Amino acid sequence: MDFKGSSIPSSMRKLLVEKLSADFREAVSMRTVAVPTPGDAELFVGINASDINYSAGRYDPSVKPPFDAGFEGVGEVVGLGLSASSQYTVGDTVAYFASGAFAEYTVVPAKESVHVPAAKPEFLTLLVSGATAYIALKRLGELAKGETVLVTAAAGGTGQFAVQFAKRAGCHVIGTCSSDEKAGFLKSIGCDRPINYTAEDLAKTLRKEYPRGIDVAYESVGGSVLEVAVNSLANKGRLIVIGFISGYRSASGIPPFKGGATLPVKLLQKSAAACLYGATGKCTLYL
Structure with missing residues (x-):
């Protein structure tokens, strides 16, 4: 074991989930436990993360x-x-994906970690x-x-990446957000047309400024926003649903969608496709 003089308590x-609930504060409680000891090919890191759906049992x-x-x-x-010493050294900063991230210390397999420049929120x-x-x-x-790409909740964690990836692909990017401050941030990362939906009507703006429709919608809000995205698709457009954050605090976790019964008809009329991409990595396609 290599600690190189680190002072570890x-x-x-x-945080431990002790009750399934869509209210994260209600689901978790703080517990004091022994610091885990890393074994071969594992890392000891301090972290930040959260997932309401997991704590709700979904x-x-x-x-x-x-x-x-x-x-x-x-x-x-x-x-x-021992084997992790060939890849990392004490003092390195890493990002990782593993359960139990809400703890001051945790053990993480080295193969599930990657180097990052610094322990800053933008790398989380x-x-x-x-x-x-x-x-x-x-x-x-x-x-x-x-192509024209619509990213909803564009100032959020995955939305920021979607804006930048779409822009690097040579697309015109529209991003929805809830404030002028966020709109300014979206412009700074390459978004061509930020839409502050608290100041502008999203559906009317899209109809007026993009009469040909949206080629790709990267949608994570659900409910009425999902309906606007479907209605705004261009012929042969693609709708990618990666979440529905507007419903995560509800009992079911799914926001109401008025256009559910007509969704196949709307997609068929435009020869469009809808892909549902989530934690399982599975996709359901409607043509």
């Missing part, structure tokens, strides 16, 4: 409380297993949010240069 605090109903909370983290390496979402946007747009969106 014998106990730490972590991702894997077979998992019963109590269980650790959090999926992705970024932090400093303070201890190494690299593995989950970044990978979601990349896989969804590349494999399902099939972006082509010159």
Whole structure:
């Protein structure tokens, strides 16, 4: 074991899911536990992350409380297993994807970690949010240069990546957000047309400024926003649903969608496709 003089306490605090609930504060509690010891090929890191759906029991109903909370983290390496010493050194900063991220210290397999420049919030979402946007747009969106892409909740974790990936693909990018401050941020990362939906009517703006329609919609809000995205699709447009955050605090986790019964008809009329991409990596396609 290599700690290189790191001062590691014998106990730490972590969040434990003790009750399934869509209200994360209600689902978790703080517990003081012993600091885990890394074995061969593992890393010791401090982290940040959260996932309301997991604590509500939606991702894997077979998992019963109590269980650790959090999926992705970024932090400093303070201890190494033997084989991990060839890849990392104490003091390195890494991002990782593993369960139990809401703890002051955690043990992570080296193969599930990647180097990052610093322990900053902008690197925290690299593995989950970044990978979601990349896989969804590349494999399902099939972006082509010159296409128009709509990203909802564009200032959020995965939305930021989607904006930048679409822009690098040579597309015209529209991003929805809830404030002028966020609109300014979206412009700074390449968004061509930020739409602050608290100041502008999203549906009317899209109809007026993009009468030909949207080639690809990267949608994570659900409900009425999903309906606007469907109605705004161009002929042969692609709708990628990667979440529905507007419903996560509800009992079912799914927001109401008025156009559910007519969705197949709307897609058929436009020869469009809808892909549902989530934690399982599965996609359902409607033509």
